Amino acid sequence: EPEVTQTPSHQVTQMGQEVILRCVPISNHLYFYWYRQILGQKVEFLVSFYNNEISEKSEIFDDQFSVERPDGSNFTLKIRSTKLEDSAMYFCASGEGQVYTEAFFGQGTRLTVV
């Protein structure tokens, strides 16, 4: 069964460093997403991406964040200068893009900023 794959599973980084979280979505999907879950809190939408551009983003997704699909298969989330409060589980998801289809989630990358 096709699945969304995320790497690494856990990343520890120092405050102020840049991190790139990687995702390989399901191959025929057209919509891509990043969500995050701060420990003990709800899953929050960060950004959606379609046709090589951001289609929607939340207020969390400020200038420190960026996404790209550099090679047609990977989908990356970059945090330019990490802060302690960026520590969270980051989930990538992909979807077919049609109404009433659900997003398929990856296993997540746990980012710890120290």
Added chain:
Amino acid sequence: GDSVTQMEGPVTLSEEAFLTINCTYTATGYPSLFWYVQYPGEGLQLLLKATKADDKGSNKGFEATYRKETTSFHLEKGSVQVSDSAVYFCALLSNFGNEKLTFGTGTRLTIIP
């Protein structure tokens, strides 16, 4: 905007007990509704879904019925097992343009033998 209100946890039940986790929603139009489950140390997995009013989603003994009149999508299971211990998230997908899921806060369920 869209929102999901979910029963606060944590919930602790004995094995073989009946489970209900309440979920109500606010959305324009006719959203799709989902339950996701997060087992310890793992990511989000789709448990079940319903795409229109009166649809019943079911999987692994869990069920939820899309009730438009009460804007609810309560999760139920007749006899829970220790392996059902996890965090359960109710979510909706709006059918108005965007494709983002809106999640509830999650309910931590612990089943004791």
